Amino acid sequence: MxxxxxxxxxxxxxxxxxxxxxxxxxxxxxxxxxxxxxxxxxxxxxxxxxxxxxxxxxxxxxxxxxxxxxxxxxxxxxxxxxxxxxxxxxxxxxxxxxxxxxxxxxxxxxxxxxxxxxxxxxxxxxxxxxxxxxxxxxxxxxxxxxxxxxxxxxxxxxxxxxxxxxxxxxxxxxxxxxxxxxxxxxxxxxxxxxxxxxxSGAGLAAKICNNLILGVQQIVVGEAMLLGTKLGLDPAILSSVISSSTGNCWSISVNNPIPHALPEKSPPCERDYEGGFATALMLKDMGLASNVATLSGCPVPLGLTAQRLYGQMIEEQPELARKDFSSVYQYLKQAMEEGKRIKVGVESP
Known part of the structure; x- marks a missing residue:
C-alpha cells in the first residue's frame, strides 16, 4: 500500500x-x-x-x-x-x-x-x-x-x-x-x-556577574592608562608592565583602550573604537546587574557607579553609544583636556 x-x-x-x-x-x-x-x-x-x-x-x-x-x-x-x-x-x-x-x-x-x-x-x-x-x-x-x-x-x-x-x-x-x-x-x-x-537562568546569572566585573574593570583600566600617560609613561610599556603584574586583566591585555599599546593585537581602539562591544550594550548589562542585585538585596556600589558613568557618557556624547565600551578612555581623556570634573556616584536611598 x-x-x-x-x-x-x-x-x-x-x-x-x-x-x-x-x-x-x-x-x-x-x-x-x-x-x-x-x-x-x-x-x-x-x-x-x-x-x-x-x-x-x-x-x-x-x-x-x-x-x-x-x-x-x-x-x-x-x-x-x-x-x-x-x-x-x-x-x-x-x-x-x-x-x-x-x-x-x-x-x-x-x-x-x-x-x-x-x-x-x-x-x-x-x-x-x-x-x-x-x-x-x-x-x-x-x-x-x-x-x-x-x-x-x-x-x-x-x-x-x-x-x-x-x-x-x-x-x-x-x-x-x-x-x-x-x-x-x-x-x-x-x-x-x-x-x-x-x-534555567544560571547561564545568565553567571554572564551578568562576569559583565559586572568587566564593566567596572574597563573603566579603571582607562583611568590607569590615562594617569600613566599623563605621568609620561609610554602606553605600550605601561601595558606590558600591568599585563605581567597583579593588575593584569582582559581589559588591559586584549581590549586595551589606547592605540598602539598592544603592537601585536588589534583592539577596537585601533579602529576608532568600532567593531567591539557597544557602550549601550554594556550599559544595558550593568542595568541588568544592578536590577537583580537590588532584588536580591546584594550591594554593588562600584557596579552602580559604573552604570551611571556609562549612562553619562552616552547622554553627553551619543555617538559613543555604538562605539566599543573601551571608549570610556576617550571620554575621560576629553574631560581631562577640558578641565572638566566627572561627578558620578551612588545616590543615598
Missing amino acids: RPSLRWMNIHAFSSVRSRSTSFIGLGRMGHEMAFNLFSKQFAQANESEFVVCDTVPETAQSFCSNFVKQFPGSRIKIAKTPEEATLASRTIITMLPSSPQVQNVYNNGIIPTLRSLPADQVQSTLCIDSTTLDVDVARSVSENVTALGSQMVDAPVSGGVTGAKAATLAFLVGGTTTAFDQAQPILASMGQRIIHCGP
Whole structure:
C-alpha cells in the first residue's frame, strides 16, 4: 500500500526540519556566530539547510549572499518571521538585543508556532537563546517552551565580537542536563568553552556577574592608562608592565583602550573604537546587574557607579553609544583636556 499524500508531506516536512538550523538575530555577534555555525555544519554534512531571520531584511539578504559566495552549493533561506524560522527548523538559535525582543520573538512567534506542530516535532525542537537578558524573563520563556515538550537553554556568551569571529567564545549555559547535552555540539561550532552553569537562568546569572566585573574593570583600566600617560609613561610599556603584574586583566591585555599599546593585537581602539562591544550594550548589562542585585538585596556600589558613568557618557556624547565600551578612555581623556570634573556616584536611598 502506498503511503498517503498527507503522510508523505508530513514525512518530508519532518525530514527537512531535522536537517535545518534557524538563526534569529544577525547583529554584530549573531552574524559571526551564525556564519561559523553554518560553515562548520555545511562542511560536516552538505545536505544541511540553513535559515536566517532578522528585523532588517537587507541584513539577512547580505548574510545569505556572502555565505553562498563562500560556500557554493549551500542551502540557505531567509525567514521573514520567527514563525517561519520555527516551521523550518527543529534547532532554533536566537541572539537578540535584550529582554523585550526575546519576549516578543518567543511569546508571539516561536511558542505559538510550536503549539501548532505535531507532538513529535515539538518534542524534537531545541531552542538556544544567547541573548543577555533579565534572568526572570529567561526563566519564564524557558518554562513556556519546555511546558510544550521542547528543550531550551539560555546560553549567553563571553568573548565579544572578536571571539565570535574566531569561534573562541565561552558559552555559559543554563538548562537541564538533557537540553545541555543536545546544545553542546551546536555551541562547540561557535565557541571553545561550553560551561553548564546549572538550571534555567544560571547561564545568565553567571554572564551578568562576569559583565559586572568587566564593566567596572574597563573603566579603571582607562583611568590607569590615562594617569600613566599623563605621568609620561609610554602606553605600550605601561601595558606590558600591568599585563605581567597583579593588575593584569582582559581589559588591559586584549581590549586595551589606547592605540598602539598592544603592537601585536588589534583592539577596537585601533579602529576608532568600532567593531567591539557597544557602550549601550554594556550599559544595558550593568542595568541588568544592578536590577537583580537590588532584588536580591546584594550591594554593588562600584557596579552602580559604573552604570551611571556609562549612562553619562552616552547622554553627553551619543555617538559613543555604538562605539566599543573601551571608549570610556576617550571620554575621560576629553574631560581631562577640558578641565572638566566627572561627578558620578551612588545616590543615598
